[in-house]
Amino acid sequence: MQAQEIYEKLKAEFGDAIIEFNAEPFFDPFVRVTTDKLFDICLELRDTPEFDFDYLACLSGMDYKENLGVVYHLYSIKLKHSFVVKVTVSKENPVVPSVERIWRTADWHEREAYDMMGIQFEGHHNLIRILCPYDWEGFPLRKDYVQPDEYHGMKVPY
Amino acid sequence: MGLLNKLDDPYYGGGIILGKVEDILNWGRSKSDWYLQFGLACCAIEFMAMNASHFDFMRFGCIPRTSPRQADFIIISGTVTFKMAERIKTLYEQMAEPKYVISMGSCANSGGPYWEHGYHVLKGVDRIIPVDVYVPGCPPRPEALEEGMIRLQEKINKQAIFNKRKRLAEEEQKELIISN
Numbered sequence: 451m452q453a454q455e456i457y458e459k460l461k462a463e464f465g466d467a468i469i470e471f472n473a474e475p476f477f478d479p480f481v482r483v484t485t486d487k488l489f490d491i492c493l494e495l496r497d498t499p500e501f502d503f504d505y506l507a508c509l510s511g512m513d514y515k516e517n518l519g520v521v522y523h524l525y526s527i528k529l530k531h532s533f534v535v536k537v538t539v540s541k542e543n544p545v546v547p548s549v550e551r552i553w554r555t556a557d558w559h560e561r562e563a564y565d566m567m568g569i570q571f572e573g574h575h576n577l578i579r580i581l582c583p584y585d586w587e588g589f590p591l592r593k594d595y596v597q598p599d600e601y602h603g604m605k606v607p608y
Numbered sequence: 609m610g611l612l613n614k615l616d617d618p619y620y621g622g623g624i625i626l627g628k629v630e631d632i633l634n635w636g637r638s639k640s641d642w643y644l645q646f647g648l649a650c651c652a653i654e655f656m657a658m659n660a661s662h663f664d665f666m667r668f669g670c671i672p673r674t675s676p677r678q679a680d681f682i683i684i685s686g687t688v689t690f691k692m693a694e695r696i697k698t699l700y701e702q703m704a705e706p707k708y709v710i711s712m713g714s715c716a717n718s719g720g721p722y723w724e725h726g727y728h729v730l731k732g733v734d735r736i737i738p739v740d741v742y743v744p745g746c747p748p749r750p751e752a753l754e755e756g757m758i759r760l761q762e763k764i765n766k767q768a769i770f771n772k773r774k775r776l777a778e779e780e781q782k783e784l785i786i787s788n
Contacts, residue, residue: 582728583691590727597727601690608723608731 451500451531453479459500464491478523480534488537489547489573495524495533496552502526503533506553511563513593518544518569539569548574566591630769637680638764641708641757644679644699645672649686651713651747658750668757676700681708681760683753684739687715687722688730700737708764710756711739714746721746 457471460481467487473479483491495503503524512519522535539546548571550556560571561580568589571577579586588595597606647655658665659672673679676699688696700709711733714720719731733739740763743756768775 595727602694604690604693604730604735606690606727608719 451529453533456495456501456531456533457481460491460494463494467491478532478534480521480536482536482538485537485539485546488535489549489552491535492522492549492552495535500529501533502529504528506549506555506559507532509549509556509559509563511567511569511591513567513591514538515593517541518567520546520563520569522549544569545572546570547572548577550574565589568592631765633769634765634767637706638761640669640671641680641760641764642671642673642678644676644682644703645674646682646699647685648688648692649713649715651685651715654747654750654753655683655685655712658753663750663754665757668754668761670757676702677704679703680706681710681740683710683712684716684733685712686747687720688733689728690730691728693730693733693736696733697736706767708740708760709733709737710741710743710753710760712743712745712753712756713748714744717742717744 453473457468457473457479461468461471464483464487467484468481468491469484470482471479472482495501503526505525505527506522507525508521508523510521510523512521517538517540519536519538523532524535525532537546544567546569548556548560550560550571551573557574557576558580560569560574561577563569564571564574564577565579565581566589578584582590586601587598590597600606647653657663676682680703682700682703684696700707711717715722715729716733719726719729722729723731730736741756741759743752745752748756
């Protein structure tokens, strides 16, 4: 199924929850959705037989300078079509519903996005750091991150 | 080797070899170094090639040990993150004396490509444990690691076992005389 058709079907069902559709050439076509409807839209994309997105290829945390975001790359192994869903959240309150219950892959991906970007995934069963040590302060891949002077007595910058 | 040539006639010279006990002990020590089976990053891939039949690490007398308590030396093969640095220090402290460290590759030597922006990388493993041999490269070829192993053997061969403090003091005296 083409991205345009997927968008039209989603738009008919969810209306204002679909903020933006972008199908510029050289980019994966994507929809930007609101955070409160994200879980329902993802569930719809997985469970409707004509979409059948059974594979979450990638979940990325993003820093757009003013705010944060999450990008979901979806793929259907059976129907061989792909689609991208994006959400944007503010830096002050970066809360996104977890899709871990929809795709099990999202478990570690969301932990990594939390570890690196500080995005809080609401409903995740075990949202702890995955790469950095548990007592690490700050979220290293944010653009305004300042590295610490030392960690456990070891000097960081030279 | 002089010894091997004499095998044609084992009774040459009455079958007696004269030498210092220390040299024999050091010869045995340097030719049977057991290493801790421990890899960190992409250098560990070269290290695995070194272990395999093509480069054959075992001809140096090196046998992999999975416990630090049985190992004579440790090869820090890769990027040392702060999370790993604490574990490396624990492993080093668990090893029995005498113990040696080979720092393999740019990351373990100095942080390497993570020097500038590596918020998570220790800038050189010698900042937490003493290093005997540095092997440069990113990653070093197994030949370079062989060279490092030979250097470590040379170092072990030269080490004092008896009257260590006395001899170290004598060497220091000599160095002082030379420098003055």
